[in-house]
Amino acid sequence: MKKRKTVRPASKAAAPVKRKLHDHVRVKRGAHGLGLFATGPIKKGEVVAEYWGPVVTDEELKRSRGKYFFELENELAIDGKGRKNVARYINHSCYPNCEPMEDVKAQRVFIMARRAIKAGEEFGYDYGREYWDTHIKPIGCRCGCGGKGPKRWR
Numbered sequence: 549m550k551k552r553k554t555v556r557p558a559s560k561a562a563a564p565v566k567r568k569l570h571d572h573v574r575v576k577r578g579a580h581g582l583g584l585f586a587t588g589p590i591k592k593g594e595v596v597a598e599y600w601g602p603v604v605t606d607e608e609l610k611r612s613r614g615k616y617f618f619e620l621e622n623e624l625a626i627d628g629k630g631r632k633n634v635a636r637y638i639n640h641s642c643y644p645n646c647e648p649m650e651d652v653k654a655q656r657v658f659i660m661a662r663r664a665i666k667a668g669e670e671f672g673y674d675y676g677r678e679y680w681d682t683h684i685k686p687i688g689c690r691c692g693c694g695g696k697g698p699k700r701w702r
C-alpha cells in the first residue's frame with residue numbers, strides 16, 4: 549500500500565486540527581426524527597462528539613439564518629450546518645446525559661458524557677433556557693419532559 553503524503557498549505561505551520569468523535573455514535577431516526585445514538589458504552593467524561601464548523605460572528609449567523617449553531621463567547625458562534633458535524637444531530641434534552649464543554653481559547657466545543665451511557669441511548673444536551681423558550685417551547689419539547697422543561701426552571 550502506498551503511503552499518502554499529507555500536503556499542508558504553506559501558511560499553516562500548525563498541524564491540522566483533529567476533530568473528536570467517539571467510535572460508539574451513530575445518526576439514527578428515533579421517535580422524534582434524527583438523533584445521535586450510542587452504539588456501545590460511553591464512559592462518563594468521554595467526548596461524544598465535537599461540535600464543529602467555521603467560527604462566525606453572531607451577525608453572520610443571523611444573516612445565514614442557520615438552524616445549527618453553537619453560541620460561543622464574545623458574540624461568536626460555531627456554524628454547525630456542515631454534514632460532517634455529527635454533533636448537530638444531538639437533540640435537546642431537559643434531562644441530558646451529555647453537556648457541552650467550551651474551550652474558549654481554541655474556540656472549540658466538545659459534547660461530553662455527563663454519566664455512563666449505554667448502547668442504544670440517545671444523546672442529548674441542554675440547549676439552554678433562551679433557546680428552549682424561543683424554539684422548543686412553542687412547538688412542545690419532545691424530550692420526554694412533557695413540555696414542562698427541566699425541573700430547575702419551574
Ligand SMILES: [Zn+2]
Nearest residue numbers: 642689691693
Ligand atoms: Zn424537555
